[in-house]
Amino acid sequence: MARLSKKSEIVEQGLQLVLQQGFAQAGVQDITDAAGVPKGSFYNHFASKDAFGAEIVDVYFGRMRTMMADLLGDATRPPLARLEAYFDAIFAYARDKSGQGCMISTLCAEANGAADVLRDKLNGVLGEWRAPIAACIAEAQKRGDLAPAPDADTLARFVVDAWQGAMIRTKVSRDLEPLETFQRVVFGGVLVPLKRRSVRPPT
Amino acid sequence: MARLSKKSEIVEQGLQLVLQQGFAQAGVQDITDAAGVPKGSFYNHFASKDAFGAEIVDVYFGRMRTMMADLLGDATRPPLARLEAYFDAIFAYARDKSGQGCMISTLCAEANGAADVLRDKLNGVLGEWRAPIAACIAEAQKRGDLAPAPDADTLARFVVDAWQGAMIRTKVSRDLEPLETFQRVVFGGVLVPLKRRSVRPPT
DNA sequence: TGAAAAAGACCGAACGGTCATATTGCGCGC
DNA sequence: GCGCGCAATATGACCGTTCGGTCTTTTTCA
Numbered sequence: 219m220a221r222l223s224k225k226s227e228i229v230e231q232g233l234q235l236v237l238q239q240g241f242a243q244a245g246v247q248d249i250t251d252a253a254g255v256p257k258g259s260f261y262n263h264f265a266s267k268d269a270f271g272a273e274i275v276d277v278y279f280g281r282m283r284t285m286m287a288d289l290l291g292d293a294t295r296p297p298l299a300r301l302e303a304y305f306d307a308i309f310a311y312a313r314d315k316s317g318q319g320c321m322i323s324t325l326c327a328e329a330n331g332a333a334d335v336l337r338d339k340l341n342g343v344l345g346e347w348r349a350p351i352a353a354c355i356a357e358a359q360k361r362g363d364l365a366p367a368p369d370a371d372t373l374a375r376f377v378v379d380a381w382q383g384a385m386i387r388t389k390v391s392r393d394l395e396p397l398e399t400f401q402r403v404v405f406g407g408v409l410v411p412l413k414r415r416s417v418r419p420p421t
Numbered sequence: 422m423a424r425l426s427k428k429s430e431i432v433e434q435g436l437q438l439v440l441q442q443g444f445a446q447a448g449v450q451d452i453t454d455a456a457g458v459p460k461g462s463f464y465n466h467f468a469s470k471d472a473f474g475a476e477i478v479d480v481y482f483g484r485m486r487t488m489m490a491d492l493l494g495d496a497t498r499p500p501l502a503r504l505e506a507y508f509d510a511i512f513a514y515a516r517d518k519s520g521q522g523c524m525i526s527t528l529c530a531e532a533n534g535a536a537d538v539l540r541d542k543l544n545g546v547l548g549e550w551r552a553p554i555a556a557c558i559a560e561a562q563k564r565g566d567l568a569p570a571p572d573a574d575t576l577a578r579f580v581v582d583a584w585q586g587a588m589i590r591t592k593v594s595r596d597l598e599p600l601e602t603f604q605r606v607v608f609g610g611v612l613v614p615l616k617r618r619s620v621r622p623p624t
Numbered sequence: 625t626g627a628a629a630a631a632g633a634c635c636g637a638a639c640g641g642t643c644a645t646a647t648t649g650c651g652c653g654c
Numbered sequence: 655g656c657g658c659g660c661a662a663t664a665t666g667a668c669c670g671t672t673c674g675g676t677c678t679t680t681t682t683c684a
Contacts, residue, residue, distance in 0.1 A: 224664080242445050243534040246640060256665050258643085263663090267640065319533070327530030329592040330522070331446040340593050368606050376583065376606040379599055383586025384579075389532040390543050396582055403571050403579035426629075449674060459631050461676090466629085470674060 225263040227253045233274050237319050241271055241328050268333040271325070275336070278321040279343050285311070290350040297357040298364070302405050304351075305381070309397050312385070319389060322347070323382040348374045377404060428466040430456045436477050440522050444474055444531050471536040474528070478539070481524040482546050488514070493553040500560040501567070505608050507554075508584070512600050515588070522592060525550070526585040551577045580607060 231252040235244040246267055250257045264270040289304040312320065322343060329337050352374035358364040368376070384396035434455040438447040449470055453460045467473040492507040515523065525546060532540050555577035561567040571579070587599035 239534045240445075240531060242443075243531075245638075247638075257641090258665050258667090259663080261641070262665095323586075323589065324530070326593045327527070327589050328443060328446075331442045337593055344590070344593065368609055372602050372605055375599065375602045376587075379586035379590055379603065380579065380583035381586065382589055383526075383582035383584065386526065386530050386585055386589060387547070387582055390529045390540055390547065396578065399575050399578045400582065402575055406571055428629095448672075450672075459633095460674095461631055461633085462629075464675065465631095 224253065224255045224259055228255065228260060228263065228270075229274060229277055232270065233278060233321070236271075236274060237321055237324065240324055241332070246270075268336055271332075271336050272339045275321065275325065275339050275343060279346070282308075282347070286347070286350050290354055296363065297354040297361065301351065301354050301358075305401060305404070308381075309394075309401060312388070312397060313394055320382065320385040323385040326382065327386060344378070348378050351377060380404065426466075427456065427458045427462055431458065431463060431466065431473075432477060432480055435473065436481060436524070439474075439477060440524055440527065443527055444535070449473075471539055474535075474539050475542045478524065478528065478542050478546060482549070485511075485550070489550070489553050493557055499566065500557040500564065504554065504557050504561075508604060508607070511584075512597075512604060515591070515600060516597060523585065523588040526588040529585065530589060547581070551581050554580060583607065 228249060232244070232249040235249055235252055238244075239248075246260050247257055249270075250260050260270070264273065285307055286304065289307055290300050292300055292303075295303070322340065325332070325336065326340055326344075329340060348371070352370045355364065355373050356370035359366050359370060381400060384400040387396040388394060431452060435447070435452040438452055438455055441447075442451075449463050450460055453463050463473070467476065488510055489507065492510055493503050495503055495506075498506070525543065528535070528539065529543055529547075532543060551574070555573045558567065558576050559573035562569050562573060584603060587603040590599040591597060
């Protein structure tokens with residue numbers, strides 16, 4: 219039987235549930251109910267709930283990876299345009315597909331109290347996420363599109379953190395305003411020249 | 422008995438515990454154990470765990486409020502210096518006091534699945550948090566220290582979101598690097614002039 | 625004397641996880 | 655091509671623990 223094992227069904231439904239409710243909040247029972255399988259099946263495929271968590275991070279990030287490769291790696295466009303296209307894409311993804319939220323930010327928020335295996339996985343994934351963004355920024359800096367001011371890696375860390383913060387707030391505001399704000403500020407101007415300008419007054 | 426009711430002890434220890442482990446993760450039993458009181462006492466003071474959550478948000482934000490009033494409202498200093506002083510202060514607070522994390526970001530992250538009373542409270546608190554920051558930014562814009570580009574409120578939303586995102590990542594990285602990155606980028610230059618510059622190449 | 629608080633035993637439900645059993649598809653000797 | 659055996663999966667009853675919350679009784683203080 220098993221039109222290819224029910225594992226994929228558990229992963230798919232579990233992904234949605236964790237996305238909506240958080241990892242701790244989504245019980246194993248809830249997940250297997252959503253997948254339409256008895257609870258026992260869960261432990262045929264996953265050693266523990268934590269192992270399941272690590273696996274859905276892989277699945278989820280696998281999908282992000284293809285989006286990143288497509289949009290951030292497109293050498294035919296200038297780096298900043300690629301960055302904007304990428305964030306447009308994950309914005310659209312958050313709007314249409316996931317109901318709602320970002321798996322990574324959701325799990326990061328619960329990192330305290332979570333198993334080390336999950337924390338380590340998240341650290342790795344965050345690095346993998348940041349790298350191509352930092353590469354785009356570095357390329358823009360080399361082209362002179364961007365000030366060399368904060369180095370590319372620092373800037374990439376900041377941007378990803380800001381995105382996650384916006385994602386977190388969507389859970390409270392229940393709309394996409396935080397993501398729109400992110401887009402507007404990051405790609406339309408920002409606090410930045412702040413310090414330098416205030417240091418040298420209009421004379 | 423009761424050197425002024427054990428409520429304050431429950432609130433104090435509960436605050437620390439929620440800060441460290443998250444709201445859902447910190448059980449009522451854990452909290453009363455930490456406070457050294459029997460579990461029954463908890464429900465003499467709080468109608469439910471959610472009501473307790475709303476109350477510790479008030480207590481926590483009350484402390485933030487005084488810090489905000491002191492540093493952001495100090496009319497003797499230029500607005501951008503006040504902003505930087507404020508973020509320096511909450512950085513130091515995160516480093517030294519809280520062990521570790523930010524109550525607001527922690528609870529926002531769990532907003533899905535949380536009671537509406539808590540979500541509403543968080544929305545209110547976020548607005549109250551943002552307002553004086555937006556006021557500082559607006560003042561800086563009026564003085565000409567800052568481009569009028571993204572309006573003050575939008576900028577304030579972004580900065581607060583970015584701070585929360587950094588706070589969230591400290592839970593994964595287990596160090597203060599995300600907060601340092603936030604400081605460096607926000608107060609040292611940023612992506613901002615990005616779009617405008619890339620649109621008009623060096624000719 | 626009465627209301628508030630302290631106290632701890634207690635509750636049903638849900639949690640993550642286990643286990644014994646039934647079922648299935650598949651490789652392999654024939 | 656066929657039957658057999660076996661490992662992987664399917665299944666649901668079951669386990670101990672912990673969850674948020676209740677109840678009753680005792681203590682305290684105004």
